[in-house]
Amino acid sequence: MKIGVFVCHCGSNIEATVDTAAVAAAAREFPGVVFATDTMYTCSEPGQDEIVEAIKEHNLGGVVVASCTPRMHEQTFRRTVERAGLNKYLFEMANIREHVSWIGKDREANTNKSVDLVRMATEKLMRNRALHPKKFTINKRVLVIGGGVAGIQAALDCADGGLEVVLVEKTTTIGGKMAKLDKTFPTVDCSSCILGPRMVDVAQHPNITLYAYAEIEEINGYVGNFEIKVKKKATYVDWKNCTGCGICMDKCPSKKARDTFNEEIGFTKAINIPFPQAIPKKAKIDPEFCTMLKKGKCGVCAKVCPSGCIDYEMKDEFVTEKVGAIVTATGFDLFDWTVYGEYGGGRYPDVITSLQYERMLSASGPTGGHIKRPSDGKEPKNVVFIQCVGSRDKSVGRPYCTGFCCMYTAKQAILTKDHLPLSQSYVFYMDIRATGKLYDEFTRRAMEEYDTNYIRGRVSMIYPKGDKLLVRGADTLMGTQVEVDADLVVLAVGAEASAGASGLAEKLRISYDSYGFYMEGHPKLKPVETNTAGVYLAGACQGPKDIPSSVAQGSAAASKVLGLFSKDQLESDPQVSMVDIKRCIGCGKCIQTCPFGAIKEIDFRGMAKADVIETICQGCGICTSTCPQGAIQLQHATDNQILSEVNALCQF
Amino acid sequence: MKFQKELKDSIRKALPELDVVIGWCGSFDPLHATPHFIRREEDIEKLEIGPLSVHNLATYLPGLRGKKVGIVVKGCDSRSVIELLQEKLIARDDITIFGFPCTGVVDQAKIKKALGYVGNVESCDMSDKSVVIVAAGKAHSLELSDVLADKCHSCRYPDAIISDIFVGDKSGEAVPAPADYEALATFENLSLPDRFGFWLKELDRCIRCYACRSACPLCVCRDHCAAESREPHWLSQENNVRDKLMFQVIHAYHLAGRCTECGECQRACPVDIPVLMLKQKMNKEIRDIFKYEAGVDPEETPPLLSFKMEEENITEKDW
Amino acid sequence: MPVLEGKELRIVGFLCNWCSYGGADTAGVGRFKQPTDLRIIKVPCSGRIDPLFVVKALMNGADGVLVSGCHPRDCHYAEGNFYARRRLEIMHKFLPILGYEPGRFEYTWVSASEGQRWQQVVTSFTEQIHKLGPAPKILGPEASDTLGLMQAAL
């Protein structure tokens, strides 16, 4: 094989600490290399053209590019060599940027290491074979996990684009966190007025199947052909017949059930519909508080239900859905702020979270939109907002910025003044992060027009003083201590990955960061993709996001799905395992260890042999390292290819 | 031996249903036995079992796949049969296992070492405790226990673990003690450079005949062994000690969790390289980490072909 | 030849494509300084790594071998690293009988987001190998080629 080597400067990114010309010169001496050069930006148009020309001029059979990580530009260069008529697998990359030039400044060592990496790449390349993808048909249905605003947007966009959508929501209603909000920043328009119609659209869209109060049990398959097992949790109410009239909730004598929708400000009934605009508007029994389910006595709801749909015997149910793509929009949860002992650790009823406050502000909330202190129901006069509770704080393991608390705190300060004109709001902040359209103007309004007292500093202690809470903190701009007699303290709690995010990630086979947020395919260029083909991300499951960004991502994920489904067939990755039937002795160890069931036993002239189902094989290569005689080889990562790299590096 | 007749009777009874029964018979001189393939009634009388029945006949089973095979097994051999069954390399229905209480087999190397060259062996009497060999008209006497194979001294399974027909009295229900790896422990007292040098020195003798592989009942790849393949190309065919040692590591690793330490590899080695020790090392680690012993339970899965989400006995490095 | 005499030792890394290779990229993007000895071979999954590659590298003259995959339960292929953990652990325990220090070969898990952890792993593994010094090498086709020099060294 005649090989061409292109060593990229990447501007000064590589050239500054690697002598690329020397690397190219060394490469010229390698067996098989007939052409080697260094180029300024190999990925640029002239850079790519140079490769195409060299392939033609030198009749190259394979190309090595030494530049950035293959995760960045492998696809780019594969297309380049394809353009010149080479099979795209006759290409190798040597990562001399992320793995060399960026991690040390020793030019001699870096240059030497780059030469090694190029040698490895050429040795492997010489053992590469042209590979050809297989086509397979796909199921053009999409699963959206999570019915918050991002999931709703993704579902509606996909459905409007003509796809069948399965939307799975963990709670009994879609709407997510946004449904709990009173108003939205920076427009201060009513949250349920803008979200409500979209929720209704979901319910009425002919292309959308909604499973509320359901969870993902199992995911099998691969892009184009996933098989999803959905657990429909027992509601004890036959939803087919439930009209959502609410009589059961009215009459239920068990009044102390946890009201999670209202963030547990007050209680709800053991049988309940979370809020009037719920979609679907169906009742559900909370078995923890239902006397009938606990003690076998009561049965009031069954008696009063006009459509007779109460079923105390109901069990969880499982349904299987086949889809071709998955959008994950599982959102976020709130940081458990009670680890902050200095804020009372949960002992003071008048220290509440921002989302609890939001429910209080909401006209459909438990206080009917009146701001009342939980302790005595009085209207507060001084309201203190504390920002960055569980954000930007290493000591509680949350060093990241949640990003939207500054904005909702400004909004809540404004709303406080609207509700209680005689009130005074104080905001303890670290920095104000208001980097959206009209955002900074909005926080300035909170300060200037609504007379909110912004104090730059952290709060060191909250303690009760009479019926008030004394909030003591630092004012770092003044260099003094400040103490505020507060009637109500609202904590701007940060966002964290939703509980169960990591469990779902394992089912989806996508990765997540150390906080549990899902990893996107590329931090800049693949914001809604994951490294698992056919799985996309929308909204805060990837990292904290405000509403506009979540909606944008919902649409972006939908457009990715629509793009994927624009073809009737997908090409399977040819980097799959292949059995050398002559060498296979039919021992079945590969079949035993394949995680995907992609290898089956076949009969070949009366002998048992292994056979790979190419569209199912995911290319992990467990089989290859299991087969003692090496009869099954993962294409593009064969034993010989890896051995050639080892041998290139370790030459005795 | 007293159960020899009983065994012959059982084979006679079973033979009509079988294609072949494998046992041992006399060989070129009275000091050696050889595998014996009984196909006809008249072959049965030649069957001889005793301290010379050294060969692990399970080695032949994968090659006879599809045939109805009877096999006479020592306790250690039966473990190889179990392992082959476990890996579904042979079918249980196809084989009939004849077990007997083994009292140990000799190590020819030890006899050779004790006696040196003695000329043509004329007779050999192996009573309970002693061995009397008459060669070139001269009698040589040895203690049997001095010439028993190492594995017999620490034998934990004298009776076949699995058998269809068992002749003679079982040696007892003794629960096998955990294997002790004394020789291995002694070797591991050597310094690392000494161990490295040891293997180079030993393997230097290797003539790459692959007798170790051919004798191994679990080397089922046969003609497709990675040692001589170009696809994949793990080893060169050159005469160098690196590849010779690498082959032994490949052999040991491919047997990890499968090897029953029957010792055939080492017995077959014409230049007496102690290759079994590498397999014992694998087995010891497998036992310590996975609490697993190969060739005991046909229903088990070899540990390297399975996993647990939480591994109790693996402590990963803390960085 | 491959290493800078007296400065570097020969360290081979086998990294899975999905987590650890990405983690090494993340470390690069973050400009986390690392020793230059390590050369990385990318494989799709830690389950693809035949422990015999490790032995092959050592016998061919590597001074250290590092394997890194996705954290348990986070394998892109669900189970690859579970198999890898068993097989690599066995090889880790086996190597000393051949005369290689156990610390010549380590395996670990680094996710794509853990650039800092990668830096930490590379740095401390490289230090560990430098502390051990060059690995025993097979210097020629005959044992005497090696043993003679070993004797001379002693």
Added chain:
Amino acid sequence: MNTSLNYAYYPGCSSTGTSIEYDMSSRAVCAALDIKLTDVPDWNCCGSTPAHTVDHSLSSALSARNLDQVSSMGLDSCITPCPSCLANLKTASHRMEDKAFRDKVNNLLEKPANTNISTKSVLQILVEDYGIENIRKRVVKPLNGLVVGAYYGCILNRPPHLMQFDDREHPMAMDNIMEALGATVVPFPLKVECCGASFGIPRKDVVMRLSGKLLDTAEAIGAQALVTACPLCQMNLDMRQNQINHANGSHHNMPIFYFTQLLGLALGLTEKELGMNKLCVSPRTLLDAMANGENLKEKAA
């Protein structure tokens, strides 16, 4: 109850002076509960004020010697009533884990010190080793609803990683003991606030302000007395109460007990054994009322 609790006891310098009643009552209580204390032989200053602010190695050397003395007793755990001593002993042990520092300190000493000694406060062992339920069983003269606030001060459980005791923001050890003794415990919101002790000499005005606030708050929540576990806190609140009143124009007359004094009382020990006469703000009225069996909670209401 037969306990096998056995500790080396490090009294600390205050115990021979300003907080002699803390020392007396600690010893008396431990004796009454069958907790064996053996004084650290030839103990010296722990190196707290002022050494710890000017010379870390000297300060740690002082503590290290004390710990070494404990180890020479054949014991591996040592208790002290004083949180300041405790902090310094623990700091020394912690710093001595660093080899360079250890060498420096050992250089100052006659012989290298073994500082691998577990150190705890009297309060900690009563709660963790003896147990509040066991204390409850030993109460013979309950405190009749005496309304107390528990004041821990700022160093008893901080820095948390070093002190390893109770909640750093909201400790409950003394509250729980007092409750077990039959007192009415009112939640004292400033329980871990600073009394100003380290400014005791140079900036008395700060002490007046900080300790004054503590007393104001105690009165506001209806406490009849405060209990403390720290000689410096107790001294500021008790001995300086008059000065505080004078500086702030307040009229507090609030007894400041060591928790061991009230514990001793409930265990049936005499006022004399507990050094009640050493307190500056007289607890006479409260003690008499308790002795007369009056319900102090009702009285407060």
